[in-house]
Amino acid sequence: MTDPIVVVGGGAAGIFAAIGAAEKKAPVVLLEKNARLGLKLLITGKGRSNLTNTAPLDHFVQQFPGHGRFLYSAFANLSNNDLISFFHRLGVELKVERGGRVFPVSDRSKDVVSALTGYLTRLKVDVRTNTKVLGLLHKNGRVTGVMTEQGTVAGRAVIIATGGLSYPRTGSTGDGYAWARAVGHTVTDLRPSLVPLETEEKWVADVQGLTLKNVKVTVWGPKKRGEEFGEMLFTHFGVSGPIILTLSRLVVRELEQGPVRLTINLKPALNRETLERRLLRDFDKYSGKHLKNALKDLLPQKLIEPVLKLSRLEPHKPVHQVTKQERQLLLDTLQGLPLTVTAPRPIAEAIVTSGGVALKEINPKTMESKILSQLYFAGEILDVDGYTGGYNLQAAFSTGYLAGQSAAAGRNE
Numbered sequence: 057m058t059d060p061i062v063v064v065g066g067g068a069a070g071i072f073a074a075i076g077a078a079e080k081k082a083p084v085v086l087l088e089k090n091a092r093l094g095l096k097l098l099i100t101g102k103g104r105s106n107l108t109n110t111a112p113l114d115h116f117v118q119q120f121p122g123h124g125r126f127l128y129s130a131f132a133n134l135s136n137n138d139l140i141s142f143f144h145r146l147g148v149e150l151k152v153e154r155g156g157r158v159f160p161v162s163d164r165s166k167d168v169v170s171a172l173t174g175y176l177t178r179l180k181v182d183v184r185t186n187t188k189v190l191g192l193l194h195k196n197g198r199v200t201g202v203m204t205e206q207g208t209v210a211g212r213a214v215i216i217a218t219g220g221l222s223y224p225r226t227g228s229t230g231d232g233y234a235w236a237r238a239v240g241h242t243v244t245d246l247r248p249s250l251v252p253l254e255t256e257e258k259w260v261a262d263v264q265g266l267t268l269k270n271v272k273v274t275v276w277g278p279k280k281r282g283e284e285f286g287e288m289l290f291t292h293f294g295v296s297g298p299i300i301l302t303l304s305r306l307v308v309r310e311l312e313q314g315p316v317r318l319t320i321n322l323k324p325a326l327n328r329e330t331l332e333r334r335l336l337r338d339f340d341k342y343s344g345k346h347l348k349n350a351l352k353d354l355l356p357q358k359l360i361e362p363v364l365k366l367s368r369l370e371p372h373k374p375v376h377q378v379t380k381q382e383r384q385l386l387l388d389t390l391q392g393l394p395l396t397v398t399a400p401r402p403i404a405e406a407i408v409t410s411g412g413v414a415l416k417e418i419n420p421k422t423m424e425s426k427i428l429s430q431l432y433f434a435g436e437i438l439d440v441d442g443y444t445g446g447y448n449l450q451a452a453f454s455t456g457y458l459a460g461q462s463a464a465a466g467r468n469e
């Protein structure tokens with residue numbers, strides 16, 4: 057009897073690898089160390105699964121800084137539209153939200169996971185949960201199977217889809233990196249990405265929970281390094297929220313040289329003159345009040361005291377006594393509230409792992425290793441990480457599906 061294709065890891069990439077191979081009529085064994093499949097998938101998109109994005113292929117590729125081109129073949133083989141049709145066939149209807157983000161209509165990740173596991177059953181994939189893989193078996197330059205805690209499983213091909221290092225309680229503990237290294241693969245530096253940031257300033261804890269919409273955050277090195285416009289959030293340790301997560305990829309790299317300065321423009325839609333006119337109008341309206349009571353139209357209540365403190369202004373100063381120079385200090389803070397990032401949160405709290413199995417050692421058309429024949433990689437274990445918006449899951453689905461199909465089409469000696 058023919059040895060099966062062995063897929064290691066029952067996350068987004070592993071499930072799609074098993075589907076890709078089984079649809080081509082190959083026998084497939086899917087090994088997952090948890091008691092159930094798709095634990096991380098269940099918590100994606102805050103339990104709603106942002107499965108993909110409606111953006112065109114070129115835009116997709118740009119969402120994977122530095123490494124997007126590697127994904128062209130995988131995305132062309134299973135595009136966002138293919139994925140939407142696929143889920144429609146499985147009975148999971150999808151909807152499009154802000155920024156082209158695609159979610160199940162039911163808003164429930166568990167509907168996605170149960171549709172996928174149902175399909176695996178129909179495809180007769182041999183799913184073995186509670187099965188922890190310990191390493192790879194290989195002979196004469198080709199993979200021959202895997203070693204598990206329960207013994208060996210022979211395979212004509214092995215697809216490693218063990219994920220990255222983030223949220224380890226979902227099973228993503230980076231096991232596959234060691235196996236890749238053991239057979240001669242390079243694993244590039246592993247860093248957290250899409251991760252909240254810790255700041256030196258302790259006042260952020262006083263405003264924790266405060267969300268700022270329509271602000272612009274700039275990352276500074278000796279010069280401007282990057283900026284994002286949108287929504288952010290203060291936490292007990294620093295900052296988080298969509299634009300901070302996006303900038304975190306850059307900040308994490310900058311932090312390797314030392315603390316990183318951020319500025320928040322609280323009113324990016326107004327230039328300095330317009331903002332000053334706006335301020336003067338408010339000062340006029342509240343001329344009999346203290347400064348701290350004159351800013352409530354302009355700023356969220358929680359932010360007034362920190363902004364005044366950072367501008368070195370006395371909160372109880374009567375508004376009519378504020379000098380032009382003091383007004384300039386206030387404008388400086390409103391357009392560039394400073395924060396100093398000292399560290400990212402630990403990788404366990406990151407949405408994705410940046411870095412992984414080096415792409416130059418993988419054939420992008422098949423996901424096969426260039427080092428060991430019939431060994432494939434898919435998903436977050438690869439050195440690809442994208443921004444938020446459904447891109448990371450689509451990359452896991454597409455690379456998994458391509459690896460599965462390629463393994464099924466591969467030599468069967």
Ligand SMILES: Cc1cc2nc3c(=O)[nH]c(=O)nc-3n(C[C@H](O)[C@H](O)[C@H](O)COP(=O)(O)OP(=O)(O)OC[C@H]3O[C@@H](n4cnc5c(N)ncnc54)[C@H](O)[C@@H]3O)c2cc1C
Pocket residue numbers: 064065066067068069070087088089090093094095096097099100101102105106107108187188189190217218219220222223226227228229230231232406407408434435436437445446447448449450452
């Ligand atoms: C909180 C959170 C929210 C997210 N939300 C989104 C979102 O909405 N949209 C989006 O696009 N991306 C999102 N992501 C990112 C996305 O979830 C991942 O990029 C994606 O799940 C990676 O899929 P994967 O299959 O490569 O890895 P994983 O999903 O991590 O799966 C790896 C699997 O391998 C198993 N495994 C590991 N080691 C072994 C072993 N030794 N033996 C057997 N099995 C093993 C693990 O138990 C796990 O089930 C989110 C991530 C997090 C943490």
